[in-house]
Amino acid sequence: MSKIAEKLGMKKRVNYFETPYTFRNAMKEGSSDVKISMAVLGFANIKNKQIAKGLLFLVIELAYLYYMFTNGFHCIAMLPSLGTREAEKVWNEAKGIYEYTAGDNSILILLYGVVTVAITLVFAVFWKSTVCSGYKAEYLKARGMRVSTFVEDVKDLFNKNLHKLLMFLPFTGICVFTILPLIYMITMAFTNYSKEGNHLLLFDWVGFENFARVLNFGGKIGKEFWSVLGWTIIWAVFATGLNYIFGMILGIVINRKGTRFKAFWRFCFVLSIAVPQFVSLLIMRTCLQPQGAINVLLQNAGLTDHALPFLTDATWARVTVIVINCWVGIPYTLLQVTGILQNIPAELYESARVDGANAFITFFKITLPYMLFVTLPYLITQFTGNVNNFNVIFLLSGGAPTPVGSTSGKTDLLVTWLYKLTIDQQYYNLGAVIGILTFVVLAIVALSTYRNTGAYKNEEEFM
Amino acid sequence: MRKRETASAKTRRFISNTIVHVCLAVLAVIWLFPIFWVILTSFRAEKGSYVSSFFPKSYTLDNYKRLFTDTTILNFPQMFMNTLIIAIFCAVISSFFVLSVSYCMSRLRFKMRKPFMNLAMVLGLFPGFMSMIAVYYILKAIGLSEGSMIRVALILVYTGGSGAGFYIAKGFFDTIPKALDEAAYLDGATKFQVFTKVTIPLSKPIIVYTILTSFMAPWLDFIFAKVICRADAKYYTVSIGLWKMLEKEYIDSWYTCFAAGAVCVSIPIAILFIAMQNMYVEGMAGAVKG
Known part of the structure; x- marks a missing residue:
């Protein structure tokens, strides 16, 4: 077993924080006081003169039990069914009107259920630590050490x-x-919480049905999913790659020996990111409309005779968002790489020049490999950031153009589609599934690369 | 022979330098074009988003006046105040969270340290607002989704998860020599004293950086505010307000005011950003030199 682990490159974990006061020791060697304190928290502490601490434990236990008996158990009991009572019309004889009885609200039942389970888990961790604490007090006292x-x-x-x-x-x-809402949202992926079949108030568990629907090539949602996923990956690759390469070229050009006013050029580009992104993107969107400033100016100048479909034709829109994203992203890359570019040893360039390499070859044989080596973690962060790049798509194209009858547009990324499915169209269950699948895609990309980079591995060993 | 070569090399260099500068100038114009455009539009006297010429036909200050005085439909001054209040609270709370977590991650050694760092990395992979709906229901369940509690809700949302963004500040703390801490411990300082009396005073650039980033977050965020405020226009932040001005029913009368609003928001943010940039560069350079 250990040999396999070694082969896989896993190091045996060394625990630097070992103490004798573990839960296992408490079970094995603790006295009856410790055992009692499993039921009555803090009993062992009180017995060993840690009265305030012991009482504190006890009070927290009582508070937890009070909550569980008044609300908690009911919340958990409701979880499997998620509520069954519909809101009903009842004839009120006395008033002579119909009244509505409050039915169950599955979304709240689910929320309270998840919260109660979470509280119980936290309490379990707390319970374990109090038992250890009681055992520690006893252990120290038995050996005549100070408690x-x-x-x-x-x-x-x-x-x-x-x-x-x-x-x-x-x-x-x-x-x-962050964590609680995520868990809550993940649980929604396993329900039929959507406007389909009127399940907005009452819904049930459906297991992996939603996943099957989204991943199914044949179905309507499935087809949309695969096409959106495809575009998301194309977008992320282009948005990351183009920004990176052009940002670096810009950095090299600004930093080259002959260029004057270096600080001024840098300032020009940095100024464009200093303006809030939603402002610049909204301006671009209005300018790129068929009746927008750019089209009008182009037509007035006689360059085209009809409006260019920047954001109304699928291919045009896709190219437009990638180009605009370059406008947004290149200055960021410029900022990041400027310092690193100056660190590339000058000898490398000199020997390349002696060998007769031109600027093009130097870039691809020296600069790019060096930069890739140093900035790989940054590149991965950029990639995940672009997959989740909500702002650029939402503010610029809003996912448009959207084919008739489709829930996703041609420039929609998984995240913006997720937004549309949940906020606009109320397919909460499908939205949750897409969120989870986005995470899976990113986790595969990020963990497989990030964990292998030097920056992660050498995050200084224990000192 | 030799002289002619250097002469031709000189012309070549001159030509390539000229090309580079022309290219840079063209690029700079492209990059600054939208900024220039919005400033021009904010002084434009003609209403509406339809334009027929690059430069406005006549200039006016009315757009700014209207932005701050016409509060009947879209109350910009109130949005501005909302955002400012939220931003100040965010700056204080987030900075406290980020700096505490970064210090723990950088200097203290405890069992949950590595697991916490991995957790923060994993959480970063989920789409940011995937949990947005869930957060909204949680806020609703604790009664923070109505009335003036919306402000509290927004502050909580912006600051709540900020502890996970500790990487930059941790990187900075890592550069402070450990010898300084050890010297303080020898003098009998507690860990808390080392944190407040040794580390914090040495970390001015990164503290300013953290405060500025968290102060800017509410100004830049659009989506969280929109989901939480819903239709309650009284608690809108500037970003939703500006977005609203470009909706179909408002764009014709509010487009130039939008430009004015965009300028008003962008100028302070741009100044903060450029100040922050210097702090960031200083922070990256490390704490104690030499």
Whole structure:
């Protein structure tokens, strides 16, 4: 087993944080106090003079139990069915009118269910750590060592346990506003929550049906998915590649010996990113309309006799968004590469010149390989950023042109399609599936490349 | 023979230099064209998005006046204030989150460190607003989706996940020599004291950078604000307001005001951005030199 692991290049994990106060030891060697504190949290702590700490544990346990008995168990019990009662019209004799009874709302049931499960998981982690803490107090006392007081524990938060203090709020924020919503959204992918069949209020679990629908080549949604995915990848490759190469060429041209006013040129390009993206993109969109400024000016100048379909013809629109994205992205690349370009050893260029290489060959044989080597992580981030590039597409073309009867436009990326499916068309389940599939595509690309780059591997070993 | 060669090399260099400068000038014009265009439009006296000439026929300041005084349909001053308030809170909270997490990741060693870094990387791969609908329901469930709580909701949304964006600041903290920390520990400092008294004072560029980026986020974001504010125009941020001005029913009367609004928003953001750029470059260069 270990040999296979070695062959795969996995290192045996070394745990630098080993203590004797593990959960397993607590189970094996803890006294009956520790065992009792599995049910009554903090019992072992109280017995070993950590009264405040023990009481704190107990209070949290009681709060959790109170929540579970008043709401929690009900929420979890509702999860499998996601609610069944429809809102009904009931004849009210006394008032002589129809009244509506409140039915179940599946989306809320799902939310409360997911939250309750999450709270329970957090509590389980907490429970384990309190048992370990009780065992630690007992362990230290039995060996005649000092058991830390509550005041000392609080002081430790500013010293030994500073990470707990500093990480608590940010991590809670990430859990509540990133992880929890993601889990919630992922669960939606397994339901029929959509406007189809009137499932906006009450919906059920449907297993992998949605995935099958989206991935199916034959179906209507499936066909759209594969074409959107294809365009997303083409877009990401072109948007990343062109920006990278042209940004680098621009950087080289500005930095070459003969160029004057280097700072001025750089300022010109940087100024274009200093303007908020949605402002510049909205301006471009209005200018590129059939009746927009660019078409009018071209026609007045006599260059064309009809309006050019910048954003109304599928192929034109695709080329337009890629070109405009170059406008957006090249200055960013310029900023990123300027410093690195200056670090390329000058000897390389000199010897190339002696060998009679021209600028073209020098670029492809020296500059590009060197830059690729150094900036691979940046390139991968750019690629994932472009796959998820919502702003450029949404503000510029809005996915248009959209064929009649289709939910996605010709320039829609997976993300903008996801937006349309959920916000505009209320196919929440399909939207969730597409989100998950986007993640899968990105994870395959990013993890396979990123983990192999030097920047990740050499993130300094433990010191 | 030799002299002629250098002379021809000189002309060649002169020609290539000229070509390069002309190319750069053309590119610079292309890049600055939209900015120039929006400034011109903001002073344009003719209404509507239809134009027949590049330069306006007559110039006026009315667009700016109307933007700040005509508050009946689209209340730009209020949107501006909304965004400013949200941005200030974001700057404070996000910077605190980002700096704390970066410091922990860079200097402290604990069991959850590597798993947390991997988690942050994985989370970065999900489409940013995939969870948007879910966030909206969560905010609704805790009663933050109506009335003046919308502002709180927006602040929470912008700051909530910010702790995951620690890479740049962590990179900076990594460059501060560990010897400084060790010297402080020898003098009996706690880790918290090292953080506040050694690391923070040495990190001015990256702190300014973090504050500015988080301050700018609400000005630049469009989609989160739109999903959370829905139709409640009272709590719109500037980006939704500007977007609204270009919708079909408003574009004819508001197009030039949109340009004026765009200029008003862009100037402070551009100044902050260029200031931040210098801080960013300084930050990348490392903390303590030599």
